[in-house]
Amino acid sequence: MTDTARTLAIRILAVASVLVVNISCTVGPDYVRPSVAVPPAYKEAKDAKAGEPRSEIPRGRWWELFDDGALNVLEAEVDVNNQTLRAAEARVRQAQAMTDAAQSRYSPMLSITGINLNLGLVASWEPDLWGRIRRTVEASTATAEATADELEAAKLSLQAQLAQNYFLLRVQDAEIRLLQDHVARYERSLQLTRNQYGVGVVSRGDVVQAEAQLMSTRAQALEAEVARAQFEHAIAVLIGKAPADFSIAPTPIEPRFPAVPLALPSELLERRPDIAAAERRMAAANAQIGVAEAAFYPSISLFAGGGFGNRDFEGGASYGWVLFDAGFRQAQSAQATAVYDETLANYRQTILAAFREVEDNLAALRILEEGAAVQAMAVRAAGESVTIANNQYRAGIVNYLAVVVVQAGALNNERAALGILGRRLVASLTLIKALGGGWEAEASKAAKK
Numbered sequence: 348m349t350d351t352a353r354t355l356a357i358r359i360l361a362v363a364s365v366l367v368v369n370i371s372c373t374v375g376p377d378y379v380r381p382s383v384a385v386p387p388a389y390k391e392a393k394d395a396k397a398g399e400p401r402s403e404i405p406r407g408r409w410w411e412l413f414d415d416g417a418l419n420v421l422e423a424e425v426d427v428n429n430q431t432l433r434a435a436e437a438r439v440r441q442a443q444a445m446t447d448a449a450q451s452r453y454s455p456m457l458s459i460t461g462i463n464l465n466l467g468l469v470a471s472w473e474p475d476l477w478g479r480i481r482r483t484v485e486a487s488t489a490t491a492e493a494t495a496d497e498l499e500a501a502k503l504s505l506q507a508q509l510a511q512n513y514f515l516l517r518v519q520d521a522e523i524r525l526l527q528d529h530v531a532r533y534e535r536s537l538q539l540t541r542n543q544y545g546v547g548v549v550s551r552g553d554v555v556q557a558e559a560q561l562m563s564t565r566a567q568a569l570e571a572e573v574a575r576a577q578f579e580h581a582i583a584v585l586i587g588k589a590p591a592d593f594s595i596a597p598t599p600i601e602p603r604f605p606a607v608p609l610a611l612p613s614e615l616l617e618r619r620p621d622i623a624a625a626e627r628r629m630a631a632a633n634a635q636i637g638v639a640e641a642a643f644y645p646s647i648s649l650f651a652g653g654g655f656g657n658r659d660f661e662g663g664a665s666y667g668w669v670l671f672d673a674g675f676r677q678a679q680s681a682q683a684t685a686v687y688d689e690t691l692a693n694y695r696q697t698i699l700a701a702f703r704e705v706e707d708n709l710a711a712l713r714i715l716e717e718g719a720a721v722q723a724m725a726v727r728a729a730g731e732s733v734t735i736a737n738n739q740y741r742a743g744i745v746n747y748l749a750v751v752v753v754q755a756g757a758l759n760n761e762r763a764a765l766g767i768l769g770r771r772l773v774a775s776l777t778l779i780k781a782l783g784g785g786w787e788a789e790a791s792k793a794a795k796k
Contacts, residue, residue, distance in 0.1 A: 373478025374644065375637020378485075378630045381691060383698055385613045391709035392609050409784040410510050412605035413776070417598070418513050421586055425505055428587025432505065435498040442491035449487040452480045471650040482637035489634060493627035499620035507780040509585045511773050516578035517600040518769035519571055522762060524597075526568035529758055533561040540747060553747035560751050564758070602768055604712075604775050607782070612702060618783030619701050625694040632687040639683040642669075642676045701781065708778035715771045722764045729757035 410422045426432065455472035475481055537557040543549040583593035616622055645668035669676070736753040739745045 372476075373481050373637065374640045375478065375482055376633060378633040380626065381629075381694075383616070383695055385616070385698075386702070387611070389609060389612060389702075389706060389709060391706050391713065407784065409779050410506065410776075412779070413510070413603050415513075415601075415603075417595070418510060421509055421513060421582065422506055424586035425509055426502070429505055429585060430587055432498070432502055435501045439491070439494045439498050442487070442494040446484070446487040446491045449480070449484045452483070469650060471648060473646065473648045476647060477641040477644040479638055479641035482634045482641065486631045486634035486638065489627045489631035493624045493631065496620045496624035496627060500624060503620060503780055503784050505585060506784070507776055509582060510776045512578045512581045512585070514600075514772040514776070515769055516575055516582065516595065517598065518765055518772070519575035519578060520597040521600050521768075522765050523568060523571045523575065524599075525758075525761055525765065526564055526571060529754075530561065530564050530568060533557065533564055533754075536750075537561050549747065556747050556751050560754065600768075602772060604771060605779075607712075607775070607778055609782070612705075615701055615705065615782065616698060619781075620783070622694075622697050622701060625690070625697040629687065629690040629694050632683070632690040636680070636683045636687060639676070639680040642679065644668075704781035705778065708774045708781055711774035712771065712778065715767055715774060719764070719767050719771065722760065722767055725760045726757075726764050729753070729760040733757045 408419075408422070410418055452473070453475070455470050457468065457470050460467050460469055473480075537554070537560075540549060540553050540557040544551060544554050579593070579595055580590040582595065583590045586593070610618075645666060647667075648665045650663060650665070732753045733750075736745065736750045740747060740750045
């Protein structure tokens with residue numbers, strides 16, 4: 348087949364494709380984002396700031412709101428070394444490749460065929476009469492977009508996991524120091540009690556109680572160290588390191604609770620990547636309905652070609668139309684519709700879950716702030732009771748058991764205060780995650796313009 352013949356064959360296919368495109372149509376429903384009932388404001392927040400919904404909002408370095416340099420360093424390593432993110436990024440590339448493959452069906456295909464030494468060049472093309480290829484491309488594109496949104500959701504989740512483990516580790520540092528301080532105090536009390544027992548001032552029972560109190564507190568300190576080690580190991584894995592190759596030195600905790608500017612609940616639909624991913628999955632399922640419906644219509648394939656060295660060429664078209672398939676295509680169409688209904692329900696459920704996360708953490712922050720104030724008063728009162736009990740013991744008014752009871756109560760109150768602190772930190776960062784993260788970074792950029 349000469350160059351002229353090959354060129355003519357391709358031109359025939361090109362002209363035919365133009366004609367077919369002009370008479371083709373696309374079956375199946377065009378995608379329209381379904382409406383969702385959205386509350387006008389959050390139940391657990393007042394004076395929420397209204398905002399314009401935006402389709403793309405950078406997630407940003409939201410953890411910098413907590414002003415912790417060590418946390419900033421660790422978060423930067425998540426993007427670089429976390430293996431879960433590497434897997435998610437690979438899935439994005441896979442989805443993009445599938446989109447490229449779907450789009451390639453728009454173009455003619457050139458192939459060499461032959462038997463023995465007789466070779467020929469064949470150009471073939473399947474016109475998209477009913478939009479099957481178009482709907483396939485729509486589905487692949489929406490799937491790729493959903494995969495990219497899922498990558499963002501995974502990144503945000505991993506960043507929040509790291510921050511949570513980091514803050515809880517710092518709380519464990521504070522608890523370990525607290526327990527160690529009490530251990531040192533109880534050691535002095537035990538020595539004093541032993542001295543008093545030696546001169547007959549107190550009974551053997553007082554010594555035993557002092558020993559039991561000391562050993563119990565040492566055991567609690569060891570348990571706290573176990574929890575700290577596990578948080579440290581979890582952080583190591585999140586930043587892509589083996590636990591044996593990573594450690595964090597104990598540092599006093601300096602808690603900070605950044606102000607959380609709230610927008611309208613409707614903006615949450617645009618800010619959260621998991622909601623965006625669910626919406627794109629729904630769009631892909633909608634396009635698949637069109638792919639299934641196109642199977643009910645006839646197909647056509649155009650071809651042209653000839654052998655090398657032969658000036659003649661052949662061209663034509665082949666047709667196909669399934670007249671009976673025992674309900675196979677109908678079942679495929681029903682399946683595609685059911686898949687769309689499933690993605691629609693998942694989309695709406697994802698939105699409801701997002702609203703719940705925001706409300707949960709707004710309530711937690713508000714109530715825990717009040718709880719922290721009440722617990723602080725309990726800590727002060729418990730400290731005063733320890734002072735009173737020690738004075739009474741030295742004066743011989745009460746036995747050592749009374750001292751042990753109030754000291755144990757004071758320690759429990761101090762540990763409870765640290766527990767509330769940890770829960771407040773977790774609620775603060777979880778609220779940021781629930782809102783999509785990073786909005787303050789965007790606001791600061793706008794302020795500089």
